[in-house]
Structure formats: structure tokens, C-alpha cells
Amino acid sequence: MRHLISMLLQNEAGALARVAGLFASRGYNIESLTVAATLHEDASRLTLVVFGDDAVVEQIVKQSSKLVDVIEIAELTGREHVERELLVARIDGDVSAVDALLARFGARLLQRQGSHSVVEYTGRADEIDLILDAMHRVGELVDHARSGIAAIEQPLVAA
């Protein structure tokens, strides 16, 4: 099962390696990992996606929460949350077909040189998969990079 885990991590030598190591030592590949600064200069937000057995992942989350560098940890999978991923891609293909695709998905054109278009798109991971499929159909997908998931918990708001 897919697990989406969010952590607030102290910026310290080896902190990221320790978190990654806990997952790696159980033989789990980290599907995606994003790390970036927060408003606190001593802390980073880390969002991690891993596929694995629920009980084992729960145990790894418990172990992670023992790491001194971990300030907070939450598994968002079972909670209301918003998650997004960024895709940057270069497509070689008919520009009008590319434009139609961008319009359909709500993606943005960043650069164009001849038949090469560089585009950006944000969405859920499954939406990124969809647009990548569509890009294959309108031209050659020359290069692309995905950012990995960034996610925040959605607090329950009273109506």
C-alpha cells in the first residue's frame, strides 16, 4: 500500500541520511522524496512516499519518530490532505497539438524553440501520469523531471 509521510526535520549533518536509511534498511524503495526549507531556518519539511506493508511502514514511522532530528512526523495517507507534484517536460511535436494538450490539462508553456516545447504542470501523482501519457501521443517526450510529492494536512474545517 502507498504511504505518504510528512516530517519536520532539524537541519543537521546526516539527518536526511538517517531517515532514508531507516526505510532502506528494510529494503523499501522510497518512491518519492522532497525536502525544502521552512519558515524556521533550523528545520526542513520532508515529504516521502513509500509503498509497503502497512504494519512494517507503521513500525518504520515509529522508529523514525525516535530520531533526535525529527521534530514532527505524520502519516497523511489516512488523513485529509492536499498533495501536489510538479512536472517539467520537453516535448518535440506539433505545436498546435501541444497547445491543445496544455489547454486541456491546464498546463503552462515555459519555452518554445521550433517544434520543442518546455512545459510545466502541477497535479496529483496520478494526474502527472495522465499528462505524461498524453504527451507521448502528441509528440516525442524528449526529457522530463518530476519533483516528487509535496503535501500538507487539510485540517477539518467546521462548515
Added chain:
Amino acid sequence: MNAQPDTVGDIRRPTSTHPLAGRTLTGADIVVQVLADEGLDVLFGYSGGAILPVYDAVFRFNAAHPRDDGSDPMPLIVPANEQGACFMAAGYARASGRVGVALVTSGPGATNAVTPVRDSMADSIPLVVISGQVPTGSIGTDAFQEAPISTIMGSCAKHVFLVTDAASLEATLRTAFHIARSGRPGPVVVDIPKDVQNAPLVFDGGRELPVRGYRSRLRAVEAATIADAECARFFAALGRASRPLIYAGGGVVSAGASEALHDFAHAFGIPVVTTLMGIGGFDTTDPLALDMLGMHGAAYANYAMDDCDFVLALGARFDDRVVGVPAKFAPKARTIAQIDIDPAEIGKVKGADWHHVGTLDVALSRLTAYGRQHGFGPDYSEWLDHVAALKTRHSMNFCRDSETIQPCAVIEAINRITDGRAIISTGVGQHQMWAAQYFDFREPRHWLTSGSMGTMGFGLPAAIGAQFARRDRVVIDIDGDASIRMNIGELETVTTYGLPVKVVVLNNSGDGMVRQWQKLFFKGRFSASDKSLHKKDFVRAAQADGFEWAQRLVDPAAIESTVADFLAFDGPAFLEVVIDPDAGVYPMVGPGATYAEMITGDWIASRSTPVASATEPTGMF
């Protein structure tokens, strides 16, 4: 992420009253001052280029603050290598409950410390290892004696700090001690580049790092109490039970909860089995003691676990050497209750029907008080009669009229003469199990053994560290011929410092436990475990290292007199005992087997027909 030390929001005590507050000191002097503030009375370590400023600061500190008798207030004990130093610090910590400290240099010095750091992590032993590192500007350049210690130790230690900002050195060191000793204790490594050791810094006297995540989790655990409703639920389940059993682990020792355990067990009349690490947490001479359970546990302890209907796990982690097959462990238990300071241990191996995360002595005292207040007075007399019968019928025993020396006879003799009051350290293997089975332990912190990691070579340096912690106690290293070889260089350390440590080598000419497994699971092919062709003369080796009393014991009739003479010697003494090379450790629950399949050997009664043991190698370890 950049290596950036945590300096934001340092907790500053309002005004540090430290006499040196505000003074400018070098980083190295600050290291030594923090060690002094922590009350350290001994350090262990081996010098080298990258730690020299700290070594110099230790020398100057000792010269400037001699004790009344002229001795050093903080002697620095030099081992044969850094593994020895760190195991000495671990032995000191295990015997005293205080944080042990080792100082090592960069590169090979620090990598030699990896094994004891991992060993201490696995057994939850508080340790601070201070390692020198190449100067900040040289980190990552493959400089001389450089190793990526924060990465290496990050996977083995409770925590590791690489001090790249000199201004955070003092706070980092104090925080290292806090982390090592608080919560579930463990080793903390502080890696200090040489330029940071030489940097002029303003000493504060009280700074610590915020480590806010750790502190908030720690506060929650330390403040946790068992609510009335939870107490009621606990006693309701215990009230429904007719065969309750306490399963006590190393947490009882590290939490200082042995008194609370004694009170709880006696308040309600519940027998106690202990793990290898829990030995000493409950007086083995107590009528409620059922001794060690597990792979080489007492048959009666294992049968009691098989028969019980309620398990109370206290600071115990259902390790594979105890549980074997998790689904078949405590098969009749209707309730498993668990108390641990580490939330990650709850339900890790066996689901818990009732649990509490908190400090053990507080939790046990609370339960005892609640049970007494509510008049909880169960009648477990039938169960107590049952376990008493198990203890008699399946008591520990071995061949008592053998022509070769049986190792357990030697241990029984030492136990008799020391009245079961000595501090015992061990290597790893058969001798370790015999010591665990045949010694009495009336108090915690008298049993020092590498439980989880199983590090051969632990015994001798641990005994040295323990003797520094407890000058008032007889400290005996019960070792094997193979285990002691691993750190035999430390024999010289014993005599250099004139420590009255007693070293016993039970010599069976090889790796006895490995041979036992090869007999059982590999059709007796003794691949690389037979050392009968080895030429080492242990007695002469000990004499060469300065042991005045060094003897070899081969005659079973001389056990009592030789052991008495050995223990009576006022100073370091070394006794090699040539034992029956075929002596096995029994009972034995094979890897991946259940307690019902326990092999009890020729001298301990089994209550079931012995199950044919596996003759093929198994995937279990």
C-alpha cells in the same frame, strides 16, 4: 540538506552561575570542562592527531586540579585499541548507570568505535563517544585519517553530532549527555573537527541545544501516568487470569525499576522470568524468581511461559532469542500487557492487549498502589505450586561426575565463594550462557553482557570499565578462549592500572557455540570452529602482560581450591580452565523452534518426548 548545526533558539539558563561563565576557553578546554561538569571521574581513550588538543586539555585539567591524594581527578585510561576504550566506557556505564565516555581520534580511531557504539545502542547503554575529526575545511577531501563518522555512526548510534559551528560546541556536548541518558538510553557520538577544538570560545556554563522534537516526546513519556480507567482495565484482565507471569527485560535495569518490580511481584504473588538483559533486575534467589527464559533459558522458565495465561512484559522487546516463533510464544496467554519507555516497542513483535508507554518504576509503583487500594488480592496459589514444581522437576543440571572439568561446576564454585555478589562480565558464546544460567544475581548492574549484538571480546574491556565504576566490588570476566582473543590486548591494560580484575578463560579449544550449532544443524562439520591446533599458552600470555597470579586448571578435583586461591589474590589474576570440549549449553530452543520443542539435554528433565532436531541447515539464524 546542508550540514548545519542546530544553534537557533539555544536554551540559555537565565544566568549561568558556572564559575567559568563568560571566560574565553578553547574548544578543547570546553570539552574537558563539560566532562568535569558532568561529574566524570574516569575517561577511556586512545590518542591520535585529530583529538590531540582535547588530550592536551585533559592533561592540563588533571595537572591543575589534583585530588587531595595527588591523583588525577579525571584519569584517562589508555586501552590497546579504541574498541577496548569504548567497551570500557560501556562497562563503566552498565555497572554504574552513569554515562560512560570515550575519547578517540578521527578515521581508524572512530571506526574502531563503531562496534561498541552499535553494541551499546542495541543494549540501550548510555555512552558519549567524542571523536576528533579532520579540520572543517578538509572534511570530504579524503584527508589523512578522515572517515565520514556522522554518516557511519548515524546508522548505529542513538544520535550523532558533527560540530561544524564552533559556537555550538558547548551546547552540543551537554545535549549529547542529555540524549544519552534520557528516555531509552543509548550512545551519542560527538564528532569534533580539530579547528573547532582549537577555536577560542566564550564559555557559558549551561547552554544546551533545543532538540525540540526529542524534548517534547521525552516530556510526554516522562509525564505519562496510567489513568484510573486503564489501571482498572489492567486489574480486570489480571483478575480474570489464573496463571500470570512477569516477563522482565533490560528496561527494568536501565530504569532502576528493580525495587518497584520486587514490590509489584510480591504485592500480588506473581512469578518473574527475566531476559538475558533483565538478569539482576529481579533477585535470582527470590522465591518468585524463575530465572532466564529463551533460547538457552531455564526449562522451568520456558515451561512457565508456555503455561501462563497472562504475560506482563516490562522493558522487554520480545527478541527473537526469547520468542522464537512469535505466533507460538506464550500460546495460552489470553492477555499480553506491556510497559515500555519506547513507543516503537509496543506491539512490535506480539500485539499487546494492554500497554503503557512511560517510565517503568513510576508505572509499576502506580499499578502496585492502585491494586492495593482496590483490595486486589487474587489467589494464584495453584499456579505458584505449579511453577514451584516445574522449578524442582526441571532444575538446571549438568554431568557432576565427569572426568573432565564441566564449565558449570567452575561457575558454581565461583558463585559459592563470591556468594553471588560479584560483578560478572562475559564474552559471547557458550561461556556467556553458562554464566547467565549458573550465577546468582541479587542486584541489578552486576551482570554485564553483550546481549543484542553478541559481540565477542566484550568481556575483558567491560570488566575493566566496571572495576573503575565499582572499586568496592569483585569484578570477574568469565570469558571463552575465542572471545578473549578478540581483545586480548586489554590484559595489559588490567595490569598497567593495577586493577584487581579476575579473568577466567573457559578453554574448550574453539568456538564452542558455533560447534554446538554445527553438531545440531550441519552434521558435525566443524568448519573453522575447531582450534585444538592453536598453540597459544594463555597462562604465559597473561604472565607476559604482568599477571603475577596466572594458572591453568585441568583437574576437576582442584576446582574449589584453585578458584578460592584465584579469587583471594589481591590484584589482577588470570585463570585458564581447560574444560570438556563437548560440553553443551542446555536447555536449547533451536532457532525457529517453539518452547515445546526445547532440547533439555541429558541432565535436565524434559516434560515432553524430545522432538527430533533439525539435521539440515535452516534459514533461521
